[in-house]
Amino acid sequence: MQSNGTDGKLDRRTLLKLSGVGLVGATAGCLEDSGSAGTATGEEATGGSGGDVTDESTDANAGGQNAYTIGMVDALTGSLAPYGKRNQRGKDLALAAINEVGIGSEGAELSISVEDSESSNQSGVTAAQKLVEQNGVPLFIGAVGSGVSIAMYDSVTKGAGVVQISQNSTSPELTNKPGLLRTSPAGSAKGKALAELIAGDGHDKVAITWVNNDYGTGLSNVFADTFEGEVVYNEPHDQGQSSYSGILTEMASTGASAWLFLTYANEMTVMANEAFDQGYNTSADYYGAESTVADEILANTPEGSLDGMKGVTESAPADQENYKNFVSAFESEYDAKPTVWAAYAYDAVHIAALAIEAADEFTGEALNEVVRDVTRPEGQEAFTFEEAAQILRDGGSPSDVDYQGVSGPVDLDENGDPPGFYQVYSVQDHTYEYGEYITS
Structure with missing residues (x-):
């Protein structure tokens, strides 16, 4: 083609x-x-x-x-x-x-x-x-x-x-x-920058969910190796699922003040909507990488559901x-x-x-x-x-x-x-x- x-x-x-x-x-x-x-x-x-x-x-x-x-x-x-x-x-x-x-x-x-x-x-x-x-x-x-x-x-x-x-x-x-x-x-540099950003915001405990492929594995490993606090949850998720409520519930149970999403636009949209419905967006600060920057995410999530989220993305x-x-x-x-x-x-x-x-x-x-x-x-x-x-x-x-x-x-x-x-x-x-x- x-x-x-x-x-x-x-x-x-x-x-x-x-x-x-x-x-x-x-x-x-x-x-x-x-x-x-x-x-x-x-x-x-x-x-x-x-x-x-x-x-x-x-x-x-x-x-x-x-x-x-x-x-x-x-x-x-x-x-x-x-x-x-x-x-x-x-x-x-x-x-x-x-x-x-x-x-x-x-x-x-x-x-x-x-x-x-x-x-x-x-x-x-x-x-x-x-x-x-x-x-x-x-x-x-x-x-x-x-x-x-x-x-x-x-x-x-x-x-x-x-x-x-x-x-x-x-x-x-x-x-x-x-x-x-x-x-x-x-x-690798992005993973280190994310670790410094989250630690610099005063978080000493972070929960991570990462897409189960080479992208998610590599980035989550770099983050976990360089974050100066404690990674209390570090689990993968599969692409294309209709619900991630189980993972979100597990992240919430850790008491981590920072949640790091290393995932793609479709998956982040599902997670953001479910987390908003459960009120998790008010109990933890969200972070992401470049793959959670997409107009499709904002277009398909409620106003306020992602406000305050931070991350590090490639730039020009x-x-x-x-x-x-x-x-x-x-x-x-x-x-x-x-x-x-x-x-x-x-x-x-x-x-x-x-x-x-x-x-x-x-x-x-x-x-x-x-x-x-x-x-x-x-x-x-x-x-x-x-x-x-x-x-x-x-x-x-x-x-x-x-x-x-x-x-x-x-x-x-x-x-x-x-x-x-x-x-x-x-x-x-x-x-x-x-x-x-x-x-x-």
Whole structure:
């Protein structure tokens, strides 16, 4: 399946913003609270991928050509769909910016064949198998869920000479698989930041419930290892349940003054509604991570049911010029604000395109040799695909390029991880608000 957004065509104003017109050489770093934090992490409207997703059979092409096809496995349906569908908009904006310039001396067009993971490990593996074994793509982007990304890597990518770049997976477990790259940071720094936030608010006892997969396991382990107080409840829950009242009752029985929810939007919605009905929201302070930031949660819970909730979420450098250009282009095209997750998808597509530009041939082995190099800090900073491609076309090597993503400096390390850039959020008057930045 392929999603072409607005038939693969964006208006000229949007393309000019994406190509960095008026761009200044801003660099990323620690940011002061500029009042634009909501732009960095605010949820865009969902309910679509920016265009219809239709079936299209495509085969990967090979070197020296006028078109290239890579793959993408995204959560278009299932419990992770609120996160996956928004990534399609970031992907479509990236394709528009890249194809305005073209890849290589031929100005080749890049296209992306998209398959649905259905938010499950097995469906993700099936989708990846189709892309790699049937379509023959040498590189694919995916997925949202950490468990899905790991399952695809273990079953399909590892040893197959294929590059895999996750756009949204944050589990610390991915760090142990250096061949699995990602544009979103590892959750280890986020887990530590959550522990410091809750302890700093004066809580010495916390009850945790975490979604029973690689994401929940990894993040809860980091939190439990670093929290200076006592973790009095630390139990998993399954996805897709119609009720979590038993878990909530157990959390309430511990007397913990802080409850930490490491779960997804659908599950958090059920828990918040049941906890509100039982009055638990007045007896404990709620905390969460990035996956409890979703408009769907607020839209489907009562006013006041989550007020006071705090957490730590991935963020983007709101004062960086290329991020501002990305936000402006996104708003012009979709009449909505992007999340940092759309920015991660945008950057994943750019890194893939730069690897194709830099590689000697369009094979997984050749792309793998250069994909990290085009992000390394030793090179010349480039804030758009056009700037980065020009360095290569002027005779520069892949390591001469330091692509600065709209989500911040990518700088993929030996484990395939970028630096972490986070922000504290809270729920006030049933609205997400954003505060201080945290870097790792």
